[in-house]
Amino acid sequence: MKNIRLAFLGLGTVGGGAYEILQMNKDIIEERTGCTFQVTRVLEMNHDRLRQLGLDPEIAVTDPSLIYNADDVDIVIEALGGIDFPAEIMLKSLENGKHVVTPNKAAVAANFDKLWEAAGRGNAQFRFEASVGGGIPALTAIQEALAANEFTEVMGIVNGTTNYILTKMSEEGWTYDEALADAQAKGFAEQDPTSDVEGIDAANKLSILMSLCFGIYVHPDDIPREGITKITMDDIEEARSTECTIKLIAGAEKTEDGVKYEVAPRFIPNSHPLAGVKNEFNAIYVTGNAVDEVMFYGKGAGALPTGSAVVGDIIAIARDM
């Protein structure tokens, strides 16, 4: 069996979740790939976290060049968060011929073109399934199984926090403030919820979806966005009276004047499959000129669901190696 050497940048929720899956499902993953997986380096200051996961703190490094220049690393898993620092490490890793897997939507969206080109130059794979929709395997499907299609529209419910808040406002009659406080108490929302409720997180994901569906790169800062903070009970009631549900949609559509794109709340008819996507669930709804409409539904966050997508990417690379 071929031994694949992994370097983790960050072992927080998602990095740790991915490592946990590699342990939990070791036998089936080895059987399905014909490979063994070994963590040779980690960039993680918290040695207690390494011990907690059963990793030897000896493999921890503080200098990222010891990862992107290393001879004993095949795949770099970037799960640090942030934008510029992780992007720089990913770029150097790809240029050095190391495959890169990341769930970091902000870093991917802000640097998509550069990362994609670096992968080409380094003849390395750059995979980021976990960056949109967590565990939902939509990005791979768009790039591979649906590759026979010219895509005409993509609509995503790609932020679990805002979907949870809107669901509670619609179904329980809670105000925005009540629903946000509940989401924070349940750990679905950060104490500073700006990135979620103002649509910034969704704009990152829409940028990635557009790159894949339409082959155009739009920096997330250039995507018009409206969050959910101004939604009132009157809006919720108006949606209900027209047999609709309000959803925060990251949407892009091919038109005669080019691709139109926006993150904004929309009235979705209750007969539309996106209307039934509730609470913290995510869904990506794509229209292609051959397949017509397809929807992918599942958990957009969480250690193991998001880790599932990260390890799926690791497996795909291992099978190709």
Next chain:
Amino acid sequence: MKNIRLAFLGLGTVGGGAYEILQMNKDIIEERTGCTFQVTRVLEMNHDRLRQLGLDPEIAVTDPSLIYNADDVDIVIEALGGIDFPAEIMLKSLENGKHVVTPNKAAVAANFDKLWEAAGRGNAQFRFEASVGGGIPALTAIQEALAANEFTEVMGIVNGTTNYILTKMSEEGWTYDEALADAQAKGFAEQDPTSDVEGIDAANKLSILMSLCFGIYVHPDDIPREGITKITMDDIEEARSTECTIKLIAGAEKTEDGVKYEVAPRFIPNSHPLAGVKNEFNAIYVTGNAVDEVMFYGKGAGALPTGSAVVGDIIAIARDM
């Protein structure tokens, strides 16, 4: 650009649909694969159909050995229908090192083990994304992007005809006979609807799903099944009164006593995402120990949706060649 040579067995709805997509989306498919695609042989008696699709009747053969023994065929697309005859051609093609793509669930389900082994012996790819859920890219996701998971349950609404009938009974108050007649008039149901309404078609698809999710092969004849012919308005009413919807579910679940499987109508709670899958739409709902629940939704039939999955498989093979 590498030229990939295709042989079509059958150019009916799905075979013709796949060929149509190769023409319609020629530029983007060439760009995404770096390959050109050329049909070098077809097994199709109807020369008018070839001319209608813009193919030269000169490439038609009546003897399948001229395809599975041919030097000028890389990928065989089997879209004949039937079981033994197409399975034999697929086996010989795979053994001869030709890649095979098929939407033919009955032939795949009845011969899964043999076809899989033949692919191994011939070092050829055997792909059948279109055999379950038409255009929905669930099978590839189960085998690839979700490969980090141990699967614990799979539930499919995988027959559009019965889902259409059940939807009309539930939402319009039609009787089974009225809904069936309407489905036949609209072309969703065959004049002899036995295979659909008795769950035979769904059992074929469940057999394939179990092979992929659980690595066990059960011949479709050995899958317990109950169709929808005995469902009455009383059943529909009882489901409604318990906030459920009746769906024909092709389901399998890992239990302590092994995998339990059955095709049968079930009461699905209205809060479950499968309850919202209406009319002729299909969905495959999978639970894995890492990703938790994931659902794939889309069109389970039709020339272009099913052709999308066939061409997706062709593209995957071309990228590997």
